[in-house]
Amino acid sequence: MHFTINGQAYDADLDIRTSLLDLCREHLGLTGSKKGCDHGQCGACTMLVNGRRINSCLTLAVMHQDDEIVTIEGLGTPENLHPMQDAFVRHDGYQCGYCTPGQICSAVGMLDEVKKGWPSHVSGDLTSAALSDEEISERMSGNICRCSAYPNIVDAISEVAGLTPAEREVAGA
Secondary structure, three states: OOEEOOOOOEEOOOOOOOOOHHHHHHOOOOOOOOOOOOOOOOOOOEEOOOOEEEEEEHHHHHHHHHOEEOHHHHOEEEOOOOOOHHHHHHOOOOOOOOOHHHHHHHHHHHHHHOOOOOOOOOOOOHHHOOOOHHHHHHOOOOOOOOOHHHHHHHHHHHHHHHHHHHHHHHHHO
């Protein structure tokens, strides 16, 4: 099977029951995405597939042979961090760090959803998505942080979204 992950081509001989997460971690050595619950409930395995965030533990690798897959390793490097990675570092949006790769991939995908105008459960206006702390928290609710770094995660996402503290308060009103 042939895959494009982080812009690089990979060929892998896999059992067709192999999850996308296991392909990356066990077969390709891309261990940034974590296996938390292996049931799609924690978000530690979140990757971007064709720009959309998915729980990679719940999808079969064989389903994504023609897709563009991005893991945390594909967003940036230690020398050249993605703006979201940089914001997580500056805002201390992690504690133990286990959920951080999934949180960051999810946040990148979530901001793209907002840019496209997709509403969430708490969106006040279904025709125009506006970010607030409540909106960010709702949109990130599929990613669990056992250390409770949530306020710092929201701060990091807000910064990358370009929100000032005043805009965050107005959007949440």
